[in-house]
Amino acid sequence: MxxxxxxxxxxxxxxxxxxxxxxxxxxxxxxxxxxxxxxxxxxxxxxxxxxxxxxxxxxxxxxVPLIEGSQKAIKQLAGHDLLVVTARRPNAEEATRKWLCWHFPCLTQYYHARTGTKHNIPSDVLIDDLDMNIVEFVKSDPDRRGILFQHPWSLNDTDIEDYSDQVYYCPQWQSVVNAIDNIRGDQP
Ligand SMILES: [Mg+2]
Structure with a gap:
């Protein structure tokens, strides 16, 4: 996946x-x-x-520090095809790749996608902390799944509720790992 x-x-x-x-x-x-x-x-x-x-x-x-539990979870997910996606501007890419290499040496695929272009991300699942990005991604294909990593700023009056069969709400990394197990279990 x-x-x-x-x-x-x-x-x-x-x-x-x-x-x-x-x-x-x-x-x-x-x-x-x-x-x-x-x-x-x-x-x-x-x-x-x-x-x-x-x-x-x-x-x-x-x-910039790590989100709690992220290193352990990425190790647990290392059997999947993992792609890092970010809207950070190209002027931050070199340092961002260094930061990734330091904290997450297994994350080597890097994809730049601004908000408004998240439907182009070449993947089955997107883990993101903003509802608009999740909505853009899942509405482009009914087979796609979105995982909203919930923070106080994650919900911004989008129609994310309309995609409830494609979206998982996860307040921390362990629940993201569980959601991915769940998604994998649903696949043919
Ligand atoms: Mg984000």
Missing amino acids: KIAVDIDGVLADQVSAVLLEIEKDYGQKYSKSEINRAHWNFAGIEIWTEISRLLADPEYVMR
Whole structure:
């Protein structure tokens, strides 16, 4: 089974990293639970603008911590055909590949896909932390399955509920591994 794995919010704890930088640069302290939508903003600055700016710095990229349980789970899933998929800009690719090689040496397939192009991802399953990406992916093919890695910002008023037979909701990595076992069990 071919499985696409998003980086930010799934492998990399991007929000924790950016909140530290926001505290350092703007003196404003926020917690992850306050980030309640994808386009969250503070003092008129959108979080994605801030993340894109920071990702241009390779040292920042290397500092981003792991999502809990991700290394163990990726090892458990190593028998599948795993593909890393990200909307990070091309200027962050070199450092991102280094970060991946350091933390997940078995993840060598890299695919760049902006939001709006997630239907093109060449895989059977997508693990992603944003509902719009999951919807785009599953609506393009009824045989595809989406795993929403749930964070406070994962649901953004999409019609994800309409695809409930294709979508799994997972708040942590162990439930992602269970969902994949489940999907594999359903396959002919
Ligand atoms: Mg993400």
